[in-house]
Amino acid sequence: MLGTVSLVYCLLFINTFYLYKLDVSRNNILLNSQNNDTTISLGSATQLMDTQSAENCKGFSETARQLPGSEDYKFWNWFAGIIDGDGNFDIRLDPSSKKRVLKQIRIKLHKRDIRILTRIQDYLHLGRIRADKNKPYSIYIVSTKETMMYLVKNINGLVRLKVPAFKEACHLYNIDYKEANYNIELYDPYFSGLVDTDGSIVFNYAGNRIECNLEFKHNQYTSKLNFDSTILNCKPYVIIRKKSSGSEGPKDFTSIAFKFQNVDNMLFIYDYFMHNRLYCDMKFYRVTQIKAFIVIRKYKTSPHASVEHVIYSNFVINWIKYDNPLWYKVPFVTKYLLYKNK
Numbered sequence: 001m002l003g004t005v006s007l008v009y010c011l012l013f014i015n016t017f018y019l020y021k022l023d024v025s026r027n028n029i030l031l032n033s034q035n036n037d038t039t040i041s042l043g044s045a046t047q048l049m050d051t052q053s054a055e056n057c058k059g060f061s062e063t064a065r066q067l068p069g070s071e072d073y074k075f076w077n078w079f080a081g082i083i084d085g086d087g088n089f090d091i092r093l094d095p096s097s098k099k100r101v102l103k104q105i106r107i108k109l110h111k112r113d114i115r116i117l118t119r120i121q122d123y124l125h126l127g128r129i130r131a132d133k134n135k136p137y138s139i140y141i142v143s144t145k146e147t148m149m150y151l152v153k154n155i156n157g158l159v160r161l162k163v164p165a166f167k168e169a170c171h172l173y174n175i176d177y178k179e180a181n182y183n184i185e186l187y188d189p190y191f192s193g194l195v196d197t198d199g200s201i202v203f204n205y206a207g208n209r210i211e212c213n214l215e216f217k218h219n220q221y222t223s224k225l226n227f228d229s230t231i232l233n234c235k236p237y238v239i240i241r242k243k244s245s246g247s248e249g250p251k252d253f254t255s256i257a258f259k260f261q262n263v264d265n266m267l268f269i270y271d272y273f274m275h276n277r278l279y280c281d282m283k284f285y286r287v288t289q290i291k292a293f294i295v296i297r298k299y300k301t302s303p304h305a306s307v308e309h310v311i312y313s314n315f316v317i318n319w320i321k322y323d324n325p326l327w328y329k330v331p332f333v334t335k336y337l338l339y340k341n342k
Helices: 002-025 042-066 071-086 111-124 145-155 163-172 190-198 263-275 281-288 290-301 307-321 331-337
Strands: 030-032 039-041 087-093 100-110 128-131 137-142 199-204 209-217 237-245 251-260
Touching (some): 100 111, 111 281, 145 163, 190 209, 190 263, 199 307, 263 281, 281 290, 290 307, 307 331
Antiparallel strands (some): 209 251
16 A cells, blocks of 8 residues: 555656656746846746856956955965066067057066966966076066956056056056055965065074065155055064165165064964965975974074084074075074084
8 A cells, every 4th residue: 555655656756747847848937037027938048047147257257356365366466466576567669560569478587486487377377487598597478468468457456566567568458557555454465475576584693583574676666565564463674775786887776675573573474474375485494484493492592512502503504405505605504503523
């Protein structure tokens, strides 16, 4: 008896299912359009929904970089820092049209930092990387109009230092230039892009601390940079000073430096770069060692050749050595830390 009842229910279910499929295939299910009060079939409704979904996805992709925490936001802000550090908008006069054109967008880095370039290429799936045959550099290059316009659109509103060339690039592509906010917010990845290219993670032996520093030529753009809120509980020491540089005789210029150089800053520097990792391997390695250094930094004042001082010396030498073939030329290493009997 129970088996018969189950069989009946099963047959009813199958019958209902096929009747439903038959109705759908004949487009007998009708929907009312909210736009014009006309009646449309299910097939047309499906097509309409597909179109709206595509439009929504497109809109999302264009605004995703504005959402803090999203992968697009983190990448494009970091990428803008890379551009402001070592990027170049190659704008030239076209010989045939006699008009200025954006020829290439380039990023040139030491071959030690090629991971930065491969990260960009892998994320964007565009551009090429060319190694310099005679010098220890590699260059990331984007050169088609479509790909250059794509980059310009996505970093518009994020470029802070390469402004004149970037504004001209926007003009050439009929894109309205957006000025960036020079108050770099908490955990903004833009700062890590700058450090990857123009920054340094250094060991201050006299102060017995690990520092994070940035230095640029002082101008109307670099003077507006504000990193007071970028790293939690830290404000950089800002220095403006005269410097000399140039292979063709000394050239005087003014630089502006931002130095996170307080002992209490170290843990918060570590925290920031755990949120926004560096892709320069040497700098990232140095940052990752901060917590271990905090534990043993007190051993600096231990007696020379004591177990504690050897631990301290080994740590600092290994820290200096990583990806640094000239580590032995650092003055305090040979003077205070390198044991002769090793």
